[in-house]
Amino acid sequence: MSDRSGPAIKITGAILGLLCLALSTISCGDNEEAGTERVLAEVNGVPITEAQLIERLRYGPGPRVLLAMMDRLLIAAEAARRNIRPGAEHVELKLSQAASRFGSERELAAMLRQRGTSMAELKDRLRVDAMLDRIATEQITVEDSAIEQYYQESIDEFSYGEQVRARLILAATRENAEAIKLALDSGGDFAGLARQLSIDPGSAEQGGDMGYFERGDYAEEITEVAFALPVGKISDVFAVPDGYCILKVEERRPAGIELLEQVREQIVSRLKHQRRPAARQEWLVEQRKRARLQIPDARLREVVEALLDTAPPPNPCEF
Numbered sequence: 001m002s003d004r005s006g007p008a009i010k011i012t013g014a015i016l017g018l019l020c021l022a023l024s025t026i027s028c029g030d031n032e033e034a035g036t037e038r039v040l041a042e043v044n045g046v047p048i049t050e051a052q053l054i055e056r057l058r059y060g061p062g063p064r065v066l067l068a069m070m071d072r073l074l075i076a077a078e079a080a081r082r083n084i085r086p087g088a089e090h091v092e093l094k095l096s097q098a099a100s101r102f103g104s105e106r107e108l109a110a111m112l113r114q115r116g117t118s119m120a121e122l123k124d125r126l127r128v129d130a131m132l133d134r135i136a137t138e139q140i141t142v143e144d145s146a147i148e149q150y151y152q153e154s155i156d157e158f159s160y161g162e163q164v165r166a167r168l169i170l171a172a173t174r175e176n177a178e179a180i181k182l183a184l185d186s187g188g189d190f191a192g193l194a195r196q197l198s199i200d201p202g203s204a205e206q207g208g209d210m211g212y213f214e215r216g217d218y219a220e221e222i223t224e225v226a227f228a229l230p231v232g233k234i235s236d237v238f239a240v241p242d243g244y245c246i247l248k249v250e251e252r253r254p255a256g257i258e259l260l261e262q263v264r265e266q267i268v269s270r271l272k273h274q275r276r277p278a279a280r281q282e283w284l285v286e287q288r289k290r291a292r293l294q295i296p297d298a299r300l301r302e303v304v305e306a307l308l309d310t311a312p313p314p315n316p317c318e319f
Contacts, residue, residue: 040053058300062300066295070291071288072314075284079128082134082138084131091127094130125314132313135283139282140276142268147264159256159258161215161255162253164249167247168210168222169245170243174237176197177245177246181234181237191209194208195208200242212251221240221245222240229247231251233249285308288308289308
């Protein structure tokens, strides 16, 4: 691993000392202190020394922990070069994903406490992981042939039934809805009244616009009226599970299939997401090979070198 071109990453005894933190909260100090016979524990009178613990950590989990630390340096350096700075929303999304794997955020926090890791440290690792996502995604090229193949194989996904596009005003009481209907019959603007008076959280800010939808996408009471109402007409007030509703149908379109160009970007995004795990691995392996990695300990160096081509990217949730 010597004489490689690229950024130099020198792993010294000080960093090796940090390896003990992977499995223990014991302070390891410098190499001289680590080599003493200080007894850490006794089992039925048999001592376990600090040197024995460090030896076990150094050549047991140590190589993988060390490589993960080196990987994070490589990722952070490349992210800085590309000016990649994941926002808080990216970190929070990854935190939610991590919490779901452990059951909940409470269980994740409990696990962190048990392992002596702070939430801040986890978020730092998740931020680096988000950097690697961006770096890997930028490396991926999606061929036109792959887009066409995905489209043809997923044609049912891009098919749709009869659809209408409608606007909705939702009121809490029939009296309120009837007052709004009176204003509409007197020439009031449906979109404007929806923004001001509708209590529907999903459409009010859009002037009541529900977008295109099919039968079954909304409550039966809504779809029955929507699919029976002529384009441009405003319905009477009718009851729905959340209150009282008024609809205006703006457009109607028959069943069909979305054209490839309409869903091209959606397909590209999905294919990049599918290919990203492999791209993360390929990019990181290449960076490991290009970097000038100096590990003075020959035995440790040998084990780390054996991991370079196969070890996956560092897992933020492995401590």
